Amino acid sequence: MSLFGRAFADGDRLDVAGTPVTLRVNRRARRVSLRLDRTRREIVATAPSPRRLPEAAAFARERSAWIAQRIAELPDAAPVHPGLVLRVFGEPVVLRTGTGRANWTAAAGAEPASIWAMGEGEGYARAVILILKRRALAVLAERTEVYAAMLGAAAPSVTVADAKARWGSCRPGLRGGQAAIRYSWRLALAPFEVADYVAAHECAHLLELNHGPRFWAHVKALVGEPAPHRAWLRVEGARLHAFGR
Incomplete structure (x- = not known):
């Protein structure tokens, strides 16, 4: 158990503000961070080590307003229809x-x-x-x-x-x-x-x-x-x- 809650594994997914958040470990990273994956329409929360994944999950939840804003800025889905x-x-x-x-x-x-x-x-x-x-x-x-x-x-x-x-x-x-x-x-x-x-x-x-x-x-x-x-x-x-x- 961690100070920040339950244990997480690399690749685990959360739902924050209705948006999927994927937890990733990058040992070259110096700190916990968030980024928008525009093609997958999801947020990636990165931690420098597995033990800091709960911290990354907590950080994502704290930044729910930022996440919602980034997703809202993405282009809308483009359905296919005659005349397009x-x-x-x-x-x-x-x-x-x-x-x-x-x-x-x-x-x-x-x-x-x-x-x-x-x-x-x-x-x-x-x-x-x-x-x-x-x-x-x-x-x-x-x-x-x-x-x-x-x-x-x-x-x-x-x-x-x-x-x-x-x-x-x-x-x-x-x-x-x-x-x-x-x-x-x-x-x-x-x-x-x-x-x-x-x-x-x-x-x-x-x-x-x-x-x-x-x-x-x-x-x-x-x-x-x-x-x-x-x-x-x-x-x-x-x-x-x-x-x-």
Whole structure:
């Protein structure tokens, strides 16, 4: 038992002001702290050691007003419905009601691209998201192939998922096997230049499994200065994750 209450473990979750709070141990931390995880829409309470997790939990409860304010500042959930106009890799796309299997029609003249899907509510949203995943995979796989070739690396396999913590991840090829890169499909909702930067970033990991100077030199050689794209994701990432919620 602790001065601050019951014992807690790394990864435990609390509810404070109607908001999930996850307790984490970071031995490099010098003090108890709180931060907002914008993509997960939760608060992370960090302690320097397991024995100080109760202190982190108590600190989160003390800061309930701050927590409520940070959550209130997040973008609202963005439901999917016919008539909604999205930006897919920067280009306008209209969501429309159709019959049969969901599909994508390219822009033609003054008409923007469209996603056609049947149904309503969650069923309609799932059909639209399926098309967005396919579009994300097609574009990101093509950019990955381009950048892997520019770096002189073997082309990796490419998949998309709905990752909460990362926009992309790279698993190196072991013992001569094929490397694998996975992207968040929500990058389809970002400007093309931002998604393209993430592809270059992950491809650079095919050569450098770190974020050292040589890694960033590869990224800059492919897409130039990464800072604006990284800043865009920090500011707008929560909005991308709110889509379809």
